Amino acid sequence: MNLQLCSPYRKCPFNCPMCIAATDDGEINNVFNLYENNRVEYFYRLAKAIQGKDTVVITGDTEPTLFPEWISNVLKFFQIIGYEGKIELQTKNYCLSSYCYEWYNLDLNLIAYSATCAKDLEKIFSFNLAKESYCRTRLVVLLTEDTIDYLYKTPVKELTKFAEITFKVLQTPEREAEANYVKEHNSFDKKKLDAIIEFVQLHSSKCSIRIDENCMDATDRYEIMRIDGKMYKTWF
Numbered sequence: 001m002n003l004q005l006c007s008p009y010r011k012c013p014f015n016c017p018m019c020i021a022a023t024d025d026g027e028i029n030n031v032f033n034l035y036e037n038n039r040v041e042y043f044y045r046l047a048k049a050i051q052g053k054d055t056v057v058i059t060g061d062t063e064p065t066l067f068p069e070w071i072s073n074v075l076k077f078f079q080i081i082g083y084e085g086k087i088e089l090q091t092k093n094y095c096l097s098s099y100c101y102e103w104y105n106l107d108l109n110l111i112a113y114s115a116t117c118a119k120d121l122e123k124i125f126s127f128n129l130a131k132e133s134y135c136r137t138r139l140v141v142l143l144t145e146d147t148i149d150y151l152y153k154t155p156v157k158e159l160t161k162f163a164e165i166t167f168k169v170l171q172t173p174e175r176e177a178e179a180n181y182v183k184e185h186n187s188f189d190k191k192k193l194d195a196i197i198e199f200v201q202l203h204s205s206k207c208s209i210r211i212d213e214n215c216m217d218a219t220d221r222y223e224i225m226r227i228d229g230k231m232y233k234t235w236f
């Protein structure tokens with residue numbers, strides 16, 4: 001079981017078309033921020049939340065690296081209380097070199113870089129993140145026509161530099177615009193995916209590959225702690 005730990009809300013610049021955080025009514029923006037209002041209580045609840053958790057995944061209703069100070073503070077907290085599980089960061093910020101070293105020294109074990117379109121993949125490969133990051137790296141590819149076609153048509157050796165790759169099947173959000181996007185662009189082309197996986201396996205024996213068919217299914221997988229300090233079972 002892991003804990004998905006949500007960062008404080010910050011307006012996200014990435015504009016991913018399937019984003020579940022992009023509410024019209026600012027609902028997430030209005031979530032009470034316990035971290036800012038009562039830090040002692042926030043960290044008390046966080047200490048309780050990580051009990052029995054093998055992994056803490058630093059993530060967010062929006063991009064967590066928009067608030068780097070919060071990330072440093074939670075990592076310091078885990079170090080102080082001697083948390084022994086793994087700590088991961090999920091991010092779309094591919095330019096973390098100014099923070100990586102500090103966070104690595106604060107026991108961050110893995111950075112998972114997510115790509116939602118071919119342009120993201122191009123950017124990721126141009127940075128060669130697996131080489132630049134101080135800790136283990138995972139590439140998380142959301143399976144759209146765009147990403148799968150890009151990797152199929154242009155097999156990229158940089159893929160093999162990641163310690164882990166996860167291919168995620170897109171889930172349908174509640175709101176109509178995002179749900180329509182997912183319906184139109186979702187792609188689980190088994191033939192192309194198998195060819196991509198075969199390419200990676202041919203060039204790297206160390207890279208572990210996983211297909212996540214329902215990342216929104218929390219059953220026996222994760223609990224969520226939002227910035228209000230409360231625990232949730234689902235993202236929607």
Ligand code: SF4
Nearest residue numbers: 012015016019062063
């Ligand atoms: S990075 Fe995350 S929060 Fe930002 S737009 Fe994309 S999915 Fe939404």
